[in-house]
Amino acid sequence: MQERITIAPSIMCADLCNLEKSVKEIENAGLDTLHIDIIDGSFSPSMPLGISTIEQLRKITDMNFDVHIMSNDNEFFIQEMLRIGVEQITFHLETSSHIDRYINLIKKHDTKVGVALNPATPLSVLDYVLPQCDTVLLMLINPGFATDKGEKQVSYATKKVNDLSKLIKSKGLDTRIEVDGRVSLDTIEELVSAGADILVAGSTSLFKSNNSLADNKEIMEESILKGLNKEAAFNG
Ligand code: DX5
Ligand code: ZN
Numbered sequence: 001m002q003e004r005i006t007i008a009p010s011i012m013c014a015d016l017c018n019l020e021k022s023v024k025e026i027e028n029a030g031l032d033t034l035h036i037d038i039i040d041g042s043f044s045p046s047m048p049l050g051i052s053t054i055e056q057l058r059k060i061t062d063m064n065f066d067v068h069i070m071s072n073d074n075e076f077f078i079q080e081m082l083r084i085g086v087e088q089i090t091f092h093l094e095t096s097s098h099i100d101r102y103i104n105l106i107k108k109h110d111t112k113v114g115v116a117l118n119p120a121t122p123l124s125v126l127d128y129v130l131p132q133c134d135t136v137l138l139m140l141i142n143p144g145f146a147t148d149k150g151e152k153q154v155s156y157a158t159k160k161v162n163d164l165s166k167l168i169k170s171k172g173l174d175t176r177i178e179v180d181g182r183v184s185l186d187t188i189e190e191l192v193s194a195g196a197d198i199l200v201a202g203s204t205s206l207f208k209s210n211n212s213l214a215d216n217k218e219i220m221e222e223s224i225l226k227g228l229n230k231e232a233a234f235n236g
Contacts, residue, residue: 005199005228006033006198006199007033007220008033008034008066008178008199009031009202009206010037010200010201010202011023011036012048012202013146013202013203013206013207014026014207016049023057023060026213029214031063032064033065033198034057034061034063035066035200036049036054036065036066037068037070038069038070038081039071040071040072043095043144044070044143045144045145051077051080054081054084058085058086064088065086066087066178067089068116069081069090069091069116071095074095074096074102075098078105078106079105081111082111086111088111089113090113090114090115090178091115092118092143094117100128100129103129103133113134113135114135116136116138117138118139118142119141119142119157119160120154123160123167134175134176135175135176135198136168136176136177138178139180140154140180140183141181141182143181146181146202146203151182152182153181153183153187157191158191159194161179161191161194161195162194164177164195168195176197177196178197178198179198181200181202182202183199183201184204184205184208185204185208188205188223188224188227190227192223192224192228193227193234205220
């Protein structure tokens with residue numbers, strides 16, 4: 001499948017009582033990245049994974065750890081992830097008073113930098129830092145409410161991805177767009193054609209209960225290819 005797109009299984013949506021088994025199943029499906037959510041219970045009323053869990057996971061797999069910090073004390077969690085050793089660290093601009101400092105802290109440790117935006121946060125917050133970021137993560141649901149089945153993807157998800165894709169292209173950057181939250185088998189085609197590069201795969205795609213993980217991955221890849229073809233046709 002096209003290398004532009006990364007499927008990043010959201011490990012908080014796996015079987016948390018059998019994490020090692022879940023990780024092996026994901027590896028056997030040929031996936032190389034794990035999306036790991038750290039929520040402090042205060043940024044959002046949720047706390048799916050702990051720091052020690054990630055430390056233990058690090059010992060059992062070489063997969064790329066794509067860590068998404070949702071906290072009110074980003075510096076603490078950034079330092080902890082740098083100590084453990086992960087491939088990408090993404091933090092929220094809404095709870096960061098020292099954005100530039102955090103970006104430099106992460107880059108200094110040869111780790112990819114991501115900045116995350118809640119659904120309603122405007123792209124203008126990226127004005128001065130976009131060139132320093134490897135990835136921009138767009139939350140398409142209100143973070144930390146993933147387990148609340150009533151939580152739906154925001155209506156402006158595709159438009160926001162499109163707007164960010166145009167902004168990146170206008171600056172001649174190769175920043176990747178990560179989408180997180182109800183990235184479902186039905187919305188993937190639209191999101192990819194709008195410019196999404198990294199798909200956080202959770203309860204509405206890879207871990208959808210009515211299919212095996214391998215079957216869900218196949219359906220995802222079909223939607224991804226349709227999205228890429230749509231994007232190619234649109235760009236001519
Ligand atoms: C924030 C988390 C979730 C999770 C994916 O709550 O970032 O978005 O990874 O959840 P789904 O894909 O099931 O909405
Ligand atoms: Zn996430």
